[in-house]
Amino acid sequence: MLGILTLNATVKEIPNPLPDPDGKLGDATKPVKVYVLAGQSNMVGMGNLSGAKNVYTGVYLSSDPVVPEGPVQIYRVGNYKASTLKVFLPDGTPTEKPVAEGQLEVPQHGVYQLHCGFGERSFGEMQLEGKEVYRRDAGGEPVKQDVTLKPGKRYAFKISGFKGTPPRFWMQKTDLLGNGDLEAVAKREGKFPWLVDGGGKWTVRNDVYFQEARLAKDGKGSPLSATSNGKTIGPELGFGHVLGTFHDEQVLLIKTAQGNRSLGFDFRPPSSGRTDPDNKFESLEYKLMVEGVRKTLDNIAEIIPGYKGQGYEIAGFVWFQGHKDSFTEKLIADYEKNLVNLINDVRKVFKTPKLPAVVAAVGFGGHNMQDKFLRILKAQMAVGDAKQHPEYAGNVASVDTRDFWCEVDESPKSEDYHYNRNAETYMLIGDALGRAMVGLLGGKAEPFPLTPRPKRVAGQQTAEPSEEQKVAAQKALRPIIMDGIAPTYIDNPRYNAALLSEASGQRPKRANQFLRGSMYGLINCYHAAGIHDYDWHDFGTDLNKAQWDYFSFDPSETLPVEKGNRYRKVTHPEGMANWFASEFDEGKAGWKKGLQPFGQLDGKLAALSENCTGHFCRCGVKPKTLWKKEVLLIRAPIDLPMLKEGHRYRIVVGGAAHVNSGEGYAIYVNGKLLAESKTGVFVRQGGQPRGAHIYSDVRD
Structure with a gap:
């Protein structure tokens, strides 16, 4: 039974955070609300559920503004991340000057150790929120305390026991856990609390059913949870939780997506015509999408738990795609036209002339996006702009996903075309798509708060630092390297015995024609700090x-x-x-x-x-x-x-x-x-x- 799309009689507002699922089925006296989710691999879902590993050997933050931002690779030792720490005066004013008292803010949740000063300037005490976190007495070794800190919160610090100008301080993140999988994002960091129940298990939305209708033979589905899509998540999880909150009715999500597919060829809609009529793969994904939806709806009584013959309404269409079309100039140039035809043809084939449609624009690289993707983003955003497409006013929305981009060090893997497999990114995209859909359906949705992402300044990537800047950067890194990275390398059981043997000149049990042993890594630490005394x-x-x-x-x-x-x-x-x-x-x-x-x-x-x-x-x-x-x-x-x-x-x-x-x-x-x-x-x-x-x- 195909129902006619109707809007909610009363305006319903979607809060943030979302409420926890109540475990109940949707209202079986009303037609099931059906949403079609289509696209390529990022709609299939590439956000890792678990198993992320940290891409860095060590992560360090410094109050010295000269410390270079980004990876610091020390050959044969490790790949490290260094960045400047946000420091504020007691009144909250940002400062780059060395101060004895103020506030600090970390960019990432975790366990940290603070280090104060360097060399003869490392004697003294540092407190954080009134508790001692660092102390070094004359003639003694530093005593440090682990502290757990959260991003978005400012912590008061105070340094004492120094002479003259306050010393710079730096921090080492000691819990180098993997980042960006859903386990880390939701269970460890506490984001998206509606995904996790009181016992630490994934919640289940019995009022939202997820059906995969493209990749699994004869389809496969379950009530929506973090594991519905297998070992990875796509936008369906965030989207489904928003729409499940919005509707009293049962919700059905039908995903018909396949990786490595273009809109201009694989999903090519009928209204765009054929460019290669003899090629059976042209437009095949469009046909399989329609076929998957129809097969699912034909079997809705067997798919939806507690279905009582109430029928269904195709309530919305969701599109998330764009990478494959970037490979050719023609597909980029035609993207907007093909997307318009796709929306119109989906409405036509399912007999819903004003079917609400939301489009997630590409977000590869965030605000540092390549030009070819910017052109596709522009085309995708255009269909949701009432000035450019007045025929879509109030029934098509575009979502700019660039603010949801997470860098490699925040993510499970370096895989930019899959958003570095960052589950938070996929959750934010799905949530934003859901809130945009609610708006098209006549509801209201409170925006999801985001920490502003840095935007690239023109030319900053290609600017080569001067020799003076390089020397200054090495000097700023020296405390981190000499008091942090080098001692950690020396203490590592993998290298410690060999270092002692090499330093004493002891002949190894096993001869080697190559002259680089464990000492080579330590020398590289000195080089990274600008010290060449031991060359x-x-x-x-x-x-x-x-x-x-x-x-x-x-x-x-x-x-x-x-x-x-x-x-x-x-x-x-x-x-x-x-x-x-x-x-x-x-x-x-x-x-x-x-x-x-x-x-x-x-x-x-x-x-x-x-x-x-x-x-x-x-x-x-x-x-x-x-x-x-x-x-x-x-x-x-x-x-x-x-x-x-x-x-x-x-x-x-x-x-x-x-x-x-x-x-x-x-x-x-x-x-x-x-x-x-x-x-x-x-x-x-x-x-x-x-x-x-x-x-x-x-x-x-």
Whole structure:
């Protein structure tokens, strides 16, 4: 039975927050209110229900306005997020100056630790809401307390025990839980409280039935809850809760959506005509949408719990799509025309000339959206503008979703075309669509309050910071890195033992041709903070000026030229078996003298690469001495100052730091084998210096 659309006789206002579901079925004496939800993958629903993991190794906030906003990647250590903290004077006035007393506001719910000052300026006490959260006495270590803070609330702080200008302070978020899945958003952060009952379980709306009519064979449905769509949610959850609150009648949501589908081709409405009549896929999704709705309504008695033959009314159409049409100029240009035809054809096929329709505009990137999506957004917003489409005044509404965008660090995954799989985004879009639909039906809906999202200033993404700004940013990050990131790295059980071993010069149980151990990550922390006191540097004789004795030969143990991994045991020329011994006489053996680097390219003195700039590789440097044959033996007397305890020393073998390059080598010192590698550089091993460390057993 197809009913005629009617509006509520009395104006009903939808509050925020929504009331909890009462568990009752809808009024079975009135026709079921039917809503058709269509679109591509974002209407299918890509908001994760659970399982989100934090994309950052650490999250830090600083009262110093010079701290750079955004990711801070420290190679081999982690990917961190740094941002400035909102700080206010006691009267609520925003300030960027260092202050001893004021208010602070965090952007994200979580557990935090506060750190005050840096170095000699880190002694003192800090209180938050009258409670001590940080203290460091002279000669002692900092004592910090965990505090749970919420966004949107200002917390009073006070710093004491310092001399002169108040020190800057910074915060570390210690509960690096996943963000943006529905479990985190609703159960942990307390948003959308009507989704969770008193026992912490998902609520169920028995007065709203959700039916998936496109992807599941013969359809699949359930009373609306967070799990109705499986492991992900779409706009149906937020939309259904609003309309379930608005209607006394039973509500039926019919979703007919499929991923990777365009409006201009897959959903192409009949009124837009055909561009490829012989292609069976053109307009197929439109036909399947209509078919899915009709099949569902034909079986409504079996689908709706407690159905008593009261019939139904198709009450509204919801459209959420737009990504696929961005791939071609033609589909972008025709989007508005095709959307108008879609709305009109849906009304025609279901015999509802004024069927209310709401359109969710694309929101990829929020207010930092690409131009191609902005053009689609403009087309989608146009149909809800009575000035541009007066025929739709009061019966079509468009929803701008850009304010609902959440960044990667707020979300389960970096997947911009699926709104980073952020469940809050999908809830907000669905809720806004529902409230817009209520308005078209003659009701009123209180707007959902949102924290303003930052809007991009023109050109800010491409502006390269000056050297002065880079130095200032490093200095501002230094307290976070040196008192936060570096100590955490050192204390990590994964690295701690290796760091102690490397620092003492202890020989590892397992030899490694590559010279980057756990200490490399710690050095990168220092580099990120602008500190280079612990960099490797040349020591002793300048080897580039040293005269090397050398000999090159082709061994009798031959291998095909094309075969790799050529390092092997070979027979040396007569009299050269002990070529590495201290007493070996190079002159008698007929050796030549030359300068490093040794090498060749197709028999010529030419660099192996035009692009390599690695100072430890040097394959981009033209050789000074020709390496003519397969095996190369080189030796030279090297004068070194006394090696000191507490220092680290290494010998670097250049010319092969790239994947699938280089061969094995052996290094001898005073006639004794120091290190040997029997292989070159394999996949995922590139970009590292090769050679040997001088351990304490040799150093001492």
